[in-house]
Structures are given as structure tokens and as C-alpha cells.
Amino acid sequence: MPSTDISDIQQFYARHMQLLDDGAAEQWARTFTDDAVFAAPSLREPVRGREAIAAGARAAAEGRAGAGEVHRHWVGMTTLGPGVRDGIEAVSYVQILAVGRQGPPRVHLSCVMRDRLVRQDGELRVAERRITRDDRP
């Protein structure tokens, strides 16, 4: 993917996280590949495929609604590995702000997000994601 630059990837992550935070689970899942793998400390084992990824996002949105909270995922400090045949490696910091109806926002989590991004039909998509939490190094 020689023509992908950091600006494309920043815009991808912005749209990607706005969809997640807005609870648009199906649209969010479509920013992954069909057979994407998603590994996170909150998951006993990696989730595979868009259906499972969408289901996880729906459950998270319901949990936030039940708690009366809004979450905002900020992605930043992204570094790109050398482009390889099967995609681009992107390593980013993520901070999640949680905002309730009472009291000020709080920094809910600080994570590192390691993605392999690919282009399909001209669109960037996540093929593989591994999340680590900074409070569980």
C-alpha cells in the first residue's frame, strides 16, 4: 500500500471510533475485514469475524446505555511499520474517556492498540487488532 499515509490512517481511526462511540455496531464492524481477529484483555479468547465484532460492540453500547455513560475513544501517537505485502502495522495509544451524567469525565482506560490494516476496495480496514491495557502490563 505505497499510497497510504498517516493522514489517511488518522481519518480512518477518527471515523472508526466515532462509529463505535455512537453505538453504530454494524457500521463499525464493516471497518474490519470479514475474517478479522480482535484480541483484547477483556476477551477470554480472540474474537473472529465481523458478526462477533458487531455483537461485542452492541453489548458494549448496551452496557454504556445502562450505566448512563458516554465513552470517547481517542487514538493518538500512531507509528507505522514498514508497509508489507499483507498490510500496514500501526501502533497507537488509546485513551478512553468515560462521561456520566454526574460529575466530570474520567480517564477510564489507557491502552496500546496494535493493528494490521489492509485496503479492500479502496477502503482501509482492520485485519487484526491486539489491545493491551497499561494497567496490566
Add this chain to the structure above:
Amino acid sequence: MPSTDISDIQQFYARHMQLLDDGAAEQWARTFTDDAVFAAPSLREPVRGREAIAAGARAAAEGRAGAGEVHRHWVGMTTLGPGVRDGIEAVSYVQILAVGRQGPPRVHLSCVMRDRLVRQDGELRVAERRITRDDRP
């Protein structure tokens, strides 16, 4: 505005918010159009025009000085709508850090900022801004 890209807009917001946080109210107001409209939960009704926008920024700077606080507005996760005849729609997350002389910084507010940006004399300017607070969804 076909030649405006995300980098231009990031740099615009960086300068725009540094001016606000530095208390440079008049310079800040000049990053809006003459007849800009600014709507925010803290305002009973939308503010219109540079004079009113500058007055609001001056009042906010005086409030911070009285409280012995520095504010830092972070804009991120910006998505751009399709360019239209009358400007670009930009939707961003905003977090405001408040820093007093005692104790650590705190996340004062988490907001979503919906702007219509235009170019005038080659410079980006805010023509319309609507702020929503995440604690008052």
C-alpha cells in the same frame, strides 16, 4: 474547497485553540467569520458575530485567571464530511484539561464540536459551531 485536507484543518485547530487558551480573545475571534454563529450548552442562545465571540473569550479568560487555572483544549478524532459549496463539515472530539496551582490536571469537559469551516482570503475560518457536552446528551 477541494484543496483542503485534514492536515490543514488540524493545524487550523491547533492555532485556534492555542489562541483561546492563551487568552488572545481578539485574535481568536478573527479565526471565525464576521457573521459566525456559535452555539454551546453554556449559552442560553447562540452567539453571533466576532464581537460577541471575542467578548465571550475575554470573559472566560478572566474567569480562569480569577480561579488561578489554565485550560487546554485538545481537539481530536476529526472527521470531515463531503466538501459542499458553503464549506466543510468537521466533527471532532474535544477534551478540556483544567490545571490549577494545586493538585494534578483534571479532565474538565468532554464535548463534540460540529463546525462548518470556510476559506476566506486563503484562511480557514469557522462559520458555524455547535458544541454538545457529553455529560448532557
Add this chain to the structure above:
Amino acid sequence: MPSTDISDIQQFYARHMQLLDDGAAEQWARTFTDDAVFAAPSLREPVRGREAIAAGARAAAEGRAGAGEVHRHWVGMTTLGPGVRDGIEAVSYVQILAVGRQGPPRVHLSCVMRDRLVRQDGELRVAERRITRDDRP
């Protein structure tokens, strides 16, 4: 440096801060010039040169390890001054998240970072850095 744009500088800072937070003190020091000057409120006088800068980063990493904490330096809202013969002036906000094994992340510090960046052998490097803390204006 007419060909340096904001994207280059964002990528530089992302790599620079990932190295610092990962405790890669020697690699981090190599993102400064040989004779770089580093001034910060935590230092009685400015540090000069890569050796001293690396030593400071090693000491900080040991302190974090001793406290069982991870730090994440977020750089944002960067404005660039006009390119001059001896480099580019870049003014950024910095927030440092500190994450322990207990409890949520906290915003440890909010700072302003004023850098003079130069290119050497095609690589961006910090020639001069001045940090101010927002709680000590």
C-alpha cells in the same frame, strides 16, 4: 526545511514518545542532536547533549518501574512557526497519563513543549526543547 510538513512532525513525535515511554533511553536520545539542549522545570539547569539526555530517560524509566507505573506522553495541538535557517519551531501541548496497577489512569501532568527541530541525514531531531508545566505558570 521546505519539505517538512505537519504529518512528518506528528510521526516524529509519535515514535519519539513511544521510545521514551518504552524506556528505550538510548534510542530516544538519538532523536536529539548531539549537542541538544533540554530545559524543564524538573531540572535545576538545562541538560546538554545526548549522554545527559539518555541518563535522564534511564533514571525516569527506573523511577516508573519502581513505582509500578506506565507513563504515556500524548503530544497534540502542534503549531509550526515559519521555517528558519536553523530549523522549525514547533509548539505543542503534552499530557502525560500515568497508569498504575491499581485504579484508573490519571492525568499526571499538562505541559507546553517548545521545540526547535532540525533535519540531520534526512531525520528530524530535537535541537532545543523547553518545557513549561501548566501548574507552574
